[in-house]
Amino acid sequence: MALALPTRVISAMLGVPYEDRDLFHGFEAAVMSLREMLSNVVRHAKASRAVVTVTLRDQQLTMNVKDNGVGVADAPGRGRGTGNLMSRAHEFDGDFDLVPNPEGGSIATWRAQKVKL
Secondary structure: OOOOHHHHHHHHHOOOOHHHHHHOOOHHHHHHHHHHHHHHHHHOOOOOOOOEEEEEEOOEEEEEEEEEEOOOOOOOOOOOHHHHHHHHHHHHHOOEEEEEEEOOOEEEEEEEEOOOO
């Protein structure tokens, strides 16, 4: 099942005016990564809830997706989507983590440096 999250919605989540999205270095990678993280929640986590947090400080963008699903340990092996998330983060001297949520579920964190939003 694919997740159809319009770029306008993600633009608002990132605090970037939709009309100015092409002016911001890293916007497209951030949009694709957030879509991938949320798509993973829909496809794999069996979650009833996901909370998204987006912060930008000193050109470091951090996006967290915390869900209440089955968690990392119960999920099948990491696939192509996780690799894509890591690759996109590395393009911006960042990283990607997927860890168990102590409250149940998982926490996906995508970080990128030198992002200008």
